[in-house]
Each structure stands twice: as structure tokens, then as C-alpha cells.
Amino acid sequence: MRRxxxxxxxxxxxxxxxxxxSIGLVAAVAALVFLRNPTPQQKSVETSKNRALVVQAQKPQxxxxxxxxxxxxxxxxxxxxxxxxxxxxxxxxxxxxxxLSALSARLLIWKVDLRRGLRRGDKIKMVYRPVSKQSKYQxxxxxxxxxxxxxxxRFYRFKPRGQKFAVYYDEKGRSVEQYLEDSxxxxxxxxxSILKMRPKHKGVxxxxxxxxxxxxxxxxxxxxxxxxxxxxxxxxxVEFTNKRWRGNRVHALFLHLHKIMPNIRRGRIIAAGAxxxxxxxxxxxxxxxxxxxxxxxxxRIIDPYRLHNTYRRNLPGRHAESFQRQRxxxxxxxxxxxxxxHNNRVVRGDDQDDD
Numbered sequence: 001m002r003r004x005x006x007x008x009x010x011x012x013x014x015x016x017x018x019x020x021x022s023i024g025l026v027a028a029v030a031a032l033v034f035l036r037n038p039t040p041q042q043k044s045v046e047t048s049k050n051r052a053l054v055v056q057a058q059k060p061q062x063x064x065x066x067x068x069x070x071x072x073x074x075x076x077x078x079x080x081x082x083x084x085x086x087x088x089x090x091x092x093x094x095x096x097x098x099x100l101s102a103l104s105a106r107l108l109i110w111k112v113d114l115r116r117g118l119r120r121g122d123k124i125k126m127v128y129r130p131v132s133k134q135s136k137y138q139x140x141x142x143x144x145x146x147x148x149x150x151x152x153x154r155f156y157r158f159k160p161r162g163q164k165f166a167v168y169y170d171e172k173g174r175s176v177e178q179y180l181e182d183s184x185x186x187x188x189x190x191x192x193s194i195l196k197m198r199p200k201h202k203g204v205x206x207x208x209x210x211x212x213x214x215x216x217x218x219x220x221x222x223x224x225x226x227x228x229x230x231x232x233x234x235x236x237x238v239e240f241t242n243k244r245w246r247g248n249r250v251h252a253l254f255l256h257l258h259k260i261m262p263n264i265r266r267g268r269i270i271a272a273g274a275x276x277x278x279x280x281x282x283x284x285x286x287x288x289x290x291x292x293x294x295x296x297x298x299x300r301i302i303d304p305y306r307l308h309n310t311y312r313r314n315l316p317g318r319h320a321e322s323f324q325r326q327r328x329x330x331x332x333x334x335x336x337x338x339x340x341x342h343n344n345r346v347v348r349g350d351d352q353d354d355d
Contacts, residue, residue, distance in 0.1 A: 040331050040332065045054040073129045073140060074335035076100065080122040095326070096137070096156055100128060103139050106190065109167055109197045111153045113145055125337045127330055134287055141330035156327050160319040165189045173315035173323055180308040182272070184254065184292055185279075185308045195303045203293030204304050210258050210288040212279040217252065217308070218242065219272045222264055233283025236260055236276060239297070248296070255291035256283050 055332060084101030085094075092100075104126065114117060123145035123290050131138045137247035142155045156175055159166035165188060168176040177191055193201055220240030227235065234257040242250045258280025270276060281288040294302045315323055 073212055073280070073333060075333060076084050077123075077125045077337035078310040080118055080120055080124065088320070099135060099137050100126070100139070103128075103135060103137060104144075105144060105197065106192055107139070107142060107155045107176060108144060108153070108240040109194060110178065111161070112144070112149070114197060117146070117148055122147055125301070125334050127333050127337075141327075141334060143334060154345075156323070156330060158315070158319075158323050158326060160316065160323075166311070169315055169323065171327060173320055175313040175315075178305065178312055180304060180310060182308055184214050184217050184252075185212070185290060186215060189292075194305065195301070202257070202301050203291045203297075206292065207287070208279045208289060210280055212290075213275045214254060214277045214279060214355065216270045216272055216274045216289055218274050220252075220270060222268050222270060223251065223264050224266060225260055225264065227282060231259060231284045232281060233285060234260060234277075235283070238270065238276075242307060244309070245302065248305065250302065251295050251297055253291070253293040253295070254284040256280055256289060256294070258282065282322075288337060 007082050039144065076088070076092065078087055078091055081090075084105060085097045088097035088101055104124065108114060111231045124142070126142040127140045128137050130136060138157070139155070140157050144153045145151075146153060154171045155168045156171070157166050157168055170176060185206045185208060188206040189206060190207045191209045193203075193205040195201070195204070216238065218240040220238045225236045227236075227237075229235070232255045236254045236257065237255075238252050239249055240252070241247060254277055256279075258278040260277045261275055264270065264276050279288055279290050284289075292304060294304050295305050307342060
């Protein structure tokens with residue numbers, strides 16, 4: 001059987017379709033290289049275009065809501081539409097809106113029902129500045145014009161000389177925050193959460209440095225300590241009889257403690273005003289604070305602001321002149337927070353706490 005000899009002298013004819021495809025691929029690769037490495041002329045054109053866009057974005061607009069920097073402090077003006085973060089996001093970044101809405105809610109809770117008291121069209125203005133704390137910002141002054149209440153609520157941060165923490169006052173020098181009589185905390189920076197603010201959160205949060213002393217509100221007996229430590233951290237439960245609560249027994253829980261005093265043992269009777277623990281950041285907690293929770297022996301939550309008598313503090317007369325001078329300065333800055341129809345809405349109110 002004869003083998004067929006291959007005719008090597010004859011070459012195969014190229015396929016026209018393959019030629020077209022190859023040319024297309026080469027052109028595509030060349031285009032990609034050209035786009036990734038623009039010529040100097042193209043770079044200068046793109047740079048000039050970007051500069052024009054930046055200049056256009058920075059032009060002042062006749063907006064009703066704004067976020068700007070004035071004399072080292074930043075001002076913000078907004079009109080309410082829904083939740084605080086959602087409303088503020090229209091004029092600033094998502095992260096800043098979340099943080100500022102939490103800080104402003106801590107002030108508004110003393111004047112307005114954040115779930116039912118805010119109205120579409122309410123106005124909020126604030127002067128704030130960046131800080132190195134976990135909150136990242138600090139509100140120096142704020143006004144809230146409430147359509148429901150028909151008035152403007154004003155908040156001014158002021159630290160009297162010789163006092164450890166600054167306090168927020170109204171325009172008359174009266175503290176915005178309510179204080180508890182027979183409080184477990186004698187010194188603290190701020191109340192960051194109450195039951196009216198977040199009903200699912202079962203207690204009051206006192207923001208204070210780690211190691212701050214906690215005291216027994218009334219004479220009572222230690223029931224237990226350090227249970228469910230993964231969530232509660234070091235914790236303590238006591239029982240006392242409260243006259244304001246019809247003389248019935250009340251349980252008080254102290255969570256996220258740094259430490260419990262050595263003499264605090266189960267079954268021991270503790271005198272009113274005795275130190276029992278220190279503020280900490282243990283368990284499910286993001287910052288040093290005391291979670292103070294009051295309830296019936298069966299677990300029904302009692303609002304500490306109903307259990308305790310409450311009061312507001314007036315600024316001592318010797319500080320009045322200094323406060324009013326600072327207030328007038330902040331008011332002038334607040335007036336520079338111009339408004340605009342761009343975001344003609346604003347706030348209902350969310351919050352976060354340290355828990």
C-alpha cells in the first residue's frame with residue numbers, strides 16, 4: 001500500500017475571517033494602552049476640566065441647607081424630612097451625618113419626643129468642631145425650631161472655671177439635662193441614653209471616665225454580681241425599698257463596670273451613698289460608661305427618671321457674664337449658617353449610645 005506524499009510546496013491559504021479578527025484584537029489592545037497612558041496634552045486638558053468642575057462645585061449656592069466652615073468652627077443648617085441621619089446626609093457625608101445626629105439627639109431628648117414630636121419643616125442649626133474623642137465631633141451650640149411646640153430650643157456648651165466637665169445650658173443659663181437626686185453618679189460627662197430615647201434600651205447611660213466612682217442610691221442588699229459577663233461585663237444587682245415607688249422593692253442593675261469594691265458581697269447590706277463600684281468599659285460596650293437599670297423583682301422596667309426625683313441646675317451667678325459673652329459669640333456664628341431650598345426637609349431622630 002502506497003503512502004500519500006504530502007505536497008509541502010503548496011501553502012495553505014489564510015482564512016480571511018481570522019485576519020479580520022486579528023486586526024480587531026490588535027486595534028483594541030492599542031486603544032487600551034493609549035487610554036491608560038494619555039499624552040501630556042490630554043493630561044493638561046483633563047486637569048483643566050477637573051479644576052473647572054471643582055470650581056463649579058465650590059461656588060456658593062442659594063441652598064437652604066448647608067455645611068460650611070466658619071472661623072475654625074463648622075456650621076450646619078438643615079430642614080427636617082425624616083430620621084436625623086437621613087436628613088443630615090443630604091448636606092454632608094454619611095459618617096458625619098450619623099455622628100452629628102447622635103450628638104444632637106442627646107440634646108433634643110430633653111425637649112422633644114424624637115419619635116413623635118418632630119415635624120417636616122422643623123429647622124436645625126449647629127456649630128460644631130472636630131475633636132480627638134471617639135465621637136469625632138463636639139457640638140458647641142445648636143438651635144432647633146419646633147413647629148409642634150411653636151418655639152426655638154437653644155443649647156450652648158459651656159465649661160465653668162473649676163468644673164471638670166462642660167454642660168449644655170439654654171439661653172438663660174439653666175442646664176438642658178435633668179439630674180437625678182440620690183444618683184449613683186456624682187460626677188459624669190453626659191447622659192447619652194434614656195428610655196424615652198430608645199425604648200428597647202432598658203436603662204440610662206452615664207458617660208464618664210473609667211474608674212469614676214459609683215454610689216449606692218439608697219440603703220439596700222446585694223443580690224448578685226458578675227453574671228452574663230460576656231454581655232454585661234462586670235456587673236452588680238442590688239435590691240432596695242423605694243418610698244416613691246409605693247414602698248415596693250426595686251432592683252437596680254449596674255453594668256459594664258471596671259471593678260466592684262472588695263466589700264460588696266452577695267447578701268450584704270450596703271448603706272446609702274456608699275461607693276460600690278467603678279465605671280468601666282467591659283462586656284458589650286464601646287466606651288466607658290455606666291448602664292443604670294431599675295426594675296421590679298419580676299423584671300418589669302422602671303424609668304429611673306420616674307423612680308428618682310429630678311432637677312435642673314442653674315449656672316452660678318459668678319459665671320453668668322462669661323457664659324452670656326460666649327453665647328452671643330456662638331449666636332453670631334449660628335447666623336452664618338445660611339439656608340437653601342436644595343434640601344427643604346429635615347429630621348425625625350435616630351440615636352446611638354455607648355452600649
